[in-house]
Amino acid sequence: MTPAEIDRVFGRARLRMITGEHVEVFREEAREGEERRYTKRFLETASGDFRPWTEREWRILDRLGARGDAAVARVVRFFPADDTGMPRLQTRDAGPTVDQWAALVPLRRTTPVLPYVFGDCANWWALARQCLIAFEPLHALGFVHLDFKADNVCVPWKPALAARPIAGQPMTPDFDGLSLIDVAFSLLPGVDLPGALPLAHEAGFEYQSPRLLEALDEGRRGRHSSSTGAATSSASPRCCGAICPSSTTPPAPVGRASATRRRRGSSVSCSRSTAHRSLPRDRTAR
Numbered sequence: 001m002t003p004a005e006i007d008r009v010f011g012r013a014r015l016r017m018i019t020g021e022h023v024e025v026f027r028e029e030a031r032e033g034e035e036r037r038y039t040k041r042f043l044e045t046a047s048g049d050f051r052p053w054t055e056r057e058w059r060i061l062d063r064l065g066a067r068g069d070a071a072v073a074r075v076v077r078f079f080p081a082d083d084t085g086m087p088r089l090q091t092r093d094a095g096p097t098v099d100q101w102a103a104l105v106p107l108r109r110t111t112p113v114l115p116y117v118f119g120d121c122a123n124w125w126a127l128a129r130q131c132l133i134a135f136e137p138l139h140a141l142g143f144v145h146l147d148f149k150a151d152n153v154c155v156p157w158k159p160a161l162a163a164r165p166i167a168g169q170p171m172t173p174d175f176d177g178l179s180l181i182d183v184a185f186s187l188l189p190g191v192d193l194p195g196a197l198p199l200a201h202e203a204g205f206e207y208q209s210p211r212l213l214e215a216l217d218e219g220r221r222g223r224h225s226s227s228t229g230a231a232t233s234s235a236s237p238r239c240c241g242a243i244c245p246s247s248t249t250p251p252a253p254v255g256r257a258s259a260t261r262r263r264r265g266s267s268v269s270c271s272r273s274t275a276h277r278s279l280p281r282d283r284t285a286r
């Protein structure tokens with residue numbers, strides 16, 4: 001890893017994450033020994049006013065986090081709207097995203113040297129298994145993430161230290177500690193939506209559920225469908241209505257496709273590269 005890459009994944013300075021233009025996310029400065037935190041706020045842009053989604057993200061994380069074992073980022077604090085009319089949400093560091101593990105953290109063993117942790121298929125299995133374990137109790141509550149992808153899943157590292165790992169220090173992804181982030185546009189019964197979900201089909205990056213895509217298509221045509229119900233499983237009727245607004249004009253979908261569309265190039269062997277190509281490149285930058 002280059003020093004810049006180490007800093008992007010493990011650094012402790014304040015860092016603005018690259019996100020869509022509707023939102024701002026900062027990794028906050030943390031002293032050695034202090035836990036890192038992220039602060040997020042949705043913005044008002046020419047495409048619409050996204051500010052109310054910050055409070056919704058807080059409500060969802062707060063409600064799920066109250067269960068103790070829910071695999072979601074933990075809330076540090078919700079700051080109500082200030083003079084700018086923008087609330088902020090601070091969460092505890094949930095670890096590097098799967099995207100960062102895949103794009104920025106090489107793994108070296110005595111032999112062979114792997115380009116990244118998922119070059120070892122045992123780690124793919126561990127990731128897939130832990131995702132299923134994480135989702136089972138969340139789905140039982142009616143939670144549907146709707147934007148489940150590599151940069152919205154965090155996996156901390158072991159040994160757990162509130163410090164940047166030292167060169168040569170053995171470390172490994174702690175799959176048992178996996179958490180989901182970025183839940184503002186998720187569905188959770190009892191947490192109302194401030195408007196129609198600003199989700200869109202990500203054309204250049206195929207990760208979205210076919211049922212969600214069908215629901216979005218139906219919504220664009222102003223219809224509700226059985227697939228909407230399926231996509232939202234046990235979510236409330238209000239949520240389904242918001243995915244497929246038949247009588248309201250949805251806000252412009254958020255512009256996240258360009259960031260997630262960029263993919264890491266790969267020259268590794270066939271089975272690895274297939275998995276590899278499905279991951280977006282890390283999106284952090286100073």
Ligand SMILES: Nc1ncnc2c1ncn2[C@@H]1O[C@H](COP(=O)(O)OP(=O)(O)O)[C@@H](O)[C@H]1O
Pocket residue numbers: 017018019020023025038040073074091092093094095096097151152154181182183284
């Ligand atoms: N609690 C957290 N722990 C670790 N990384 C985080 C956390 N919150 C945000 N991030 C980082 O910031 C990025 C953007 O945050 P996210 O909530 O996913 O916003 P967006 O809606 O822009 O995708 C994430 O992909 C991740 O790299």
Ligand SMILES: [Mg+2]
Pocket residue numbers: 151152181182
């Ligand atoms: Mg995200």
